[in-house]
Amino acid sequence: GENVEQHPSTLSVQEGDSAVIKCTYSDSASNYFPWYKQELGKRPQLIIDIRSNVGEKKDQRIAVTLNKTAKHFSLHITETQPEDSAVYFCAAYDYKLSFGAGTTVTVRA
């Protein structure tokens, strides 16, 4: 089955700086890679996703890149703000979603 590894497990950044979270996956058949954000005490919510036929996707301050050859994908958050503080999960889809272990991002004011 699919195995998704996510790094780092915690990330502390100064407000205004960039944050990068990296994930690797094992199943070359995986073709869809969403990212979910979970704020403290709340449910996970989809923030951005990318399909295997696309190398990069951007939505305002967040972007995701995918390298199919290397089987890794990354989330980039620019100009971080306090409301970006949350746990972020990457996931890969073969016939079901497999999630990474999560990254706790703290944005310092």
Added chain:
Amino acid sequence: DVKVTQSSRYLVKRTGEKVFLECVQDMDHENMFWYRQDPGLGLRLIYFSYDVKMKEKGDIPEGYSVSREKKERFSLILESASTNQTSMYLCASSQGLAETYEQCFGPGTRLTVT
């Protein structure tokens, strides 16, 4: 706006008890999922369902069963609760079979087994 609700936010049960966790979605979604969330392990899929009365095992089905008698309701059953099933349980639903359909999560049930 998709609404996924779960029957309890917090639940405390004793070892050996049979536990029912209920999930209801109101947007006529075909697919429903049960995950457990543990620190450092992310979200792990327990069971999922693509249709009424249909179920598929996820990554960690041992000790759990599910029931989907109606399209909008998906129940997770712990046949004999054990302390290692203490966790946050999240239900989710999605619209169709395509992988790009967003999974919409419920608020979670924090289960403690003593």
